[in-house]
Amino acid sequence: MSIVIVSDVHANLAALRAVLTDAASRGAVDAIWATGDLVGYGAEPGEVLDLLREHRLAAVAGNHDLAACGKIGVNEFNASAAAAARWTAGHLDIPSRQWLADLPQTRIEGDFGLAHGSLRDPVWEYLLSGEQALVQFELQTTPYSIVGHSHLPFVFEERRDGVPRLRRMDDGDEVAIGNTRLILNPGSVGQPRDGDPRASYVLYDEPAALLTWHRVAYDIEATQRKIIAAGLPRWLADRLSEGR
Numbered sequence: 001m002s003i004v005i006v007s008d009v010h011a012n013l014a015a016l017r018a019v020l021t022d023a024a025s026r027g028a029v030d031a032i033w034a035t036g037d038l039v040g041y042g043a044e045p046g047e048v049l050d051l052l053r054e055h056r057l058a059a060v061a062g063n064h065d066l067a068a069c070g071k072i073g074v075n076e077f078n079a080s081a082a083a084a085a086r087w088t089a090g091h092l093d094i095p096s097r098q099w100l101a102d103l104p105q106t107r108i109e110g111d112f113g114l115a116h117g118s119l120r121d122p123v124w125e126y127l128l129s130g131e132q133a134l135v136q137f138e139l140q141t142t143p144y145s146i147v148g149h150s151h152l153p154f155v156f157e158e159r160r161d162g163v164p165r166l167r168r169m170d171d172g173d174e175v176a177i178g179n180t181r182l183i184l185n186p187g188s189v190g191q192p193r194d195g196d197p198r199a200s201y202v203l204y205d206e207p208a209a210l211l212t213w214h215r216v217a218y219d220i221e222a223t224q225r226k227i228i229a230a231g232l233p234r235w236l237a238d239r240l241s242e243g244r
């Protein structure tokens with residue numbers, strides 16, 4: 001079993017295609033796990049949902065997915081995000097909006113619990129600190145959990161004697177799965193924010209018990225042109241080349 005773990009695809013079709021092509025070049029992909037924000041910000045929400053659903057997919061909803069299907073309002077979004085959420089809602093067909101509305105906010109796949117923000121607050125919490133990781137480990141009924149939302153690739157390792165250890169993950173970094181409980185963030189496919197504009201994902205080699213973080217280049221300029229042509233806020237295009 002080889003599983004592609006993605007988060008925060010944000011309707012970026014070229015980035016998602018690049019990730020799936022890269023993963024396939026490393027061996028057959030059996031499933032995709034996605035920790036939310038499949039849509040929002042980017043110009044190709046329907047195409048992204050179609051491509052994801054061609055695979056065996058286990059997904060949870062993020063705040064942008066819930067806004068796109070009308071389950072939450074946009075009052076807590078900044079201006080660019082709110083404009084993008086309204087645009088996305090208007091450019092998804094009714095079955096796709098219903099599919100998003102039916103997504104759970106948490107789910108368990110094997111030894112992994114999935115949530116967009118955190119298990120405490122799946123929609124909104126940015127899990128970044130050791131204190132937050134401690135709470136997550138308390139709520140975690142599985143050895144490992146996967147979150148997104150911050151768009152930062154990292155892993156927290158549980159420490160029996162104190163604050164969990166944070167590791168920021170770069171291209172090619174690996175974690176062997178063993179007795180240590182983990183919280184992992186695969187980073188963002190469609191809008192990385194760690195200064196590296198390449199799409200980020202994790203490949204989980206289940207037989208080898210190995211998680212590997214990967215970064216993949218894609219056609220950012222073509223993606224920016226689509227965002228601008230769609231009438232989405234220009235900042236959403238600009239930030240892609242900065243990885244911010």
Ligand code: ZN
Nearest residue numbers: 008037062149
């Ligand atoms: Zn996001």
